[in-house]
Amino acid sequence: MDVFISVDMEGISGIAAAEDVVPEEPEYDRGTKLLHADANAAVAGAVAGGGESVVVNDSHGSMRNLDRDRLDDRATLIRGNTKPRSMMQGLTADHDVALFVGYHAKAGTPEAVLNHTFFGHELVRLTVNGTEVGELGWNARLAGALGVPVGLVTGDDATVVEANTELPDPETVVVKEGIDRFTAACRPTADTGPEIESAARRAVQRAGEGDLAVPDAETPTTVTAAWTTTNQAARAACVPGIEREGGRQTAVTAERYPDAFEAAVGMLRTGATGTDGQYG
Numbered sequence: 001m002d003v004f005i006s007v008d009m010e011g012i013s014g015i016a017a018a019e020d021v022v023p024e025e026p027e028y029d030r031g032t033k034l035l036h037a038d039a040n041a042a043v044a045g046a047v048a049g050g051g052e053s054v055v056v057n058d059s060h061g062s063m064r065n066l067d068r069d070r071l072d073d074r075a076t077l078i079r080g081n082t083k084p085r086s087m088m089q090g091l092t093a094d095h096d097v098a099l100f101v102g103y104h105a106k107a108g109t110p111e112a113v114l115n116h117t118f119f120g121h122e123l124v125r126l127t128v129n130g131t132e133v134g135e136l137g138w139n140a141r142l143a144g145a146l147g148v149p150v151g152l153v154t155g156d157d158a159t160v161v162e163a164n165t166e167l168p169d170p171e172t173v174v175v176k177e178g179i180d181r182f183t184a185a186c187r188p189t190a191d192t193g194p195e196i197e198s199a200a201r202r203a204v205q206r207a208g209e210g211d212l213a214v215p216d217a218e219t220p221t222t223v224t225a226a227w228t229t230t231n232q233a234a235r236a237a238c239v240p241g242i243e244r245e246g247g248r249q250t251a252v253t254a255e256r257y258p259d260a261f262e263a264a265v266g267m268l269r270t271g272a273t274g275t276d277g278q279y280g
Ligand SMILES: [Zn+2]
Pocket: 008, 009, 010, 060, 104, 118, 135, 279, 280
């Protein structure tokens, strides 16, 4: 069994505020300790469930938050953020299951901890063929396009609601309850760690039994980005193939979802260049 794990940071156990996930902030070091604990719990569960190869893709901000010497040696680590498939770099059609650890709800979800879509301030809304998606649904569709089921989602309560909307029957772990975008009621890590390990084990076992459905990825695919300002849309539309739609929206279309995904990663990076507030 080949297992792919995408690890974001806003939905990690004990993380509540932007200061916990931004490298320049004093709380960040403590945040990375919590990050490794959840990631290592998922790796341990994946191996216990029958995972023979495990790839962990650091999926937050700079994508240099997980340290090789603090991550379980049974996993390969993809570190660094110049990668065409962003949070899903390393996933191939040969993988048996994908696991999403430390995920968060999409931008605009009420009381959801650190809710956003890709950037802290720049993006109001991302849609796929007219349906609004967050990072979870966006990445799940890529797994679906490659024929890989998503077996586990961990994050706050709103993220788990979103997971059950996007996916047929995933394993989930609620590690905290959202009070506000920057405040959470955090469950004890002594409980969430073992729960993540057990849920990852079950997800890999279920994938081995063929018990996980593969997400849909509609094709052809049109992706739209609604930006907060006109200059972001103007910059994104400089890329050939990216269309400007009115003042603050850009769009890209491709026959295959993976191509639309990669084109949209370029559109988002270009539109957000030089602006503040990115926290992954
Ligand atoms: Zn994120």
